[in-house]
Amino acid sequence: VKDQILKALRENNDGYLSGEKLAERFRCSRMAIWKHIDELRNRGYRIESVHRKGYRLVADLDPIDPTQWSGPVDTKEIGREVLFFPEIDSTQQMAHQLAREGRPHGTAVLAELQHGGKGRLGRNWFSPAGVGLWTSIILRPNLTLEAAPQITLLIAAAVARTLVMFGYDPKIKWPNDILLAGRKVSGILTELQADLDRVKYIIVGIGLNIHQRLQDFPENIRDKAGSLYIINPEQTPRRELVFKTLCSQIESLYHLYMEHGFLPIKAIWESYSLPMGTRMKITSLKKVFEGTSVGITDQGVLLVKDEAGEIHQIHSADIELNA
Numbered sequence: 001v002k003d004q005i006l007k008a009l010r011e012n013n014d015g016y017l018s019g020e021k022l023a024e025r026f027r028c029s030r031m032a033i034w035k036h037i038d039e040l041r042n043r044g045y046r047i048e049s050v051h052r053k054g055y056r057l058v059a060d061l062d063p064i065d066p067t068q069w070s071g072p073v074d075t076k077e078i079g080r081e082v083l084f085f086p087e088i089d090s091t092q093q094m095a096h097q098l099a100r101e102g103r104p105h106g107t108a109v110l111a112e113l114q115h116g117g118k119g120r121l122g123r124n125w126f127s128p129a130g131v132g133l134w135t136s137i138i139l140r141p142n143l144t145l146e147a148a149p150q151i152t153l154l155i156a157a158a159v160a161r162t163l164v165m166f167g168y169d170p171k172i173k174w175p176n177d178i179l180l181a182g183r184k185v186s187g188i189l190t191e192l193q194a195d196l197d198r199v200k201y202i203i204v205g206i207g208l209n210i211h212q213r214l215q216d217f218p219e220n221i222r223d224k225a226g227s228l229y230i231i232n233p234e235q236t237p238r239r240e241l242v243f244k245t246l247c248s249q250i251e252s253l254y255h256l257y258m259e260h261g262f263l264p265i266k267a268i269w270e271s272y273s274l275p276m277g278t279r280m281k282i283t284s285l286k287k288v289f290e291g292t293s294v295g296i297t298d299q300g301v302l303l304v305k306d307e308a309g310e311i312h313q314i315h316s317a318d319i320e321l322n323a
């Protein structure tokens, strides 16, 4: 209902919407409306209330719609073209469709709200309106299938660098989680289409939590999810700036990768990764075991030492810390 109230306020432009009308429309009490409005204010929306007139959205403090931004993305390729959707099932799905239609390298799909945000392995990504960055970017690298997982590490490094630019201290948890103070603030989903052993295109989906308070997360992830707001409530950056910075970081790491291969990306990735020796529980298709991280190979494969001292190469797995 909160998101629908926000939508109604937005569509009402500069006018006022009375609490009574809103209550009628959303079939709840005026008190409930007031509570929702209060929560929206806590999220950063400036909503004015005038006696006998009602509520008005003074300014979308942090618009995600690029037509409301101060200017276009300042890159050559990544994010040069942005397709924005107020709501969508998943930006991944849309990006796949656009890629099949031939949209160029760097095209980004951006959404205010995802109804069916996707994580890996059929899991969900919680993506409500107003609080985060939910984007999928089309990449068209000339790569073998084998090298494609390196793109996930490249994107993780770009997200980490973006957060550093805003003064945060991110840690990357292999392969696709970005943590702040031990909480997951960002996840990356890499999907691709291939022709034999060459990549046709890659869709990188990036979810980044920005304005959520702890209580805004569903209970089942409240103890492990985080946002930029939770780290620093006074100076949470605007989504426009975060998106633009992210695009330019991806662009520069992508060029580095294309020109010099994975090694320089690996070095940047390692500078943000959880320290060697971090204890973890590995769940892969083949096995479940506990061990400590040893690092990544020059190909981007994770190395984990088990209790017997044997080193395992991990190509894809779920990793739990504090095992």
Ligand code: BT5
Pocket: 089, 090, 091, 092, 093, 114, 116, 117, 118, 119, 120, 121, 123, 124, 125, 126, 127, 133, 134, 135, 136, 176, 184, 185, 186, 187, 188, 189, 205, 206, 207, 208, 209, 221, 224, 225, 226
């Ligand atoms: C990921 O999966 O971390 C990849 C997430 C990618 C999301 C982006 S948003 C734009 C694009 N469009 C999409 O539809 N998806 C991409 P995974 O490693 O499987 O982690 C998923 C798990 O993280 C869930 O099972 C929850 O436990 C947790 N989770 C869900 N929503 C979260 C959130 N907003 N913040 C932190 N953790 C979350």
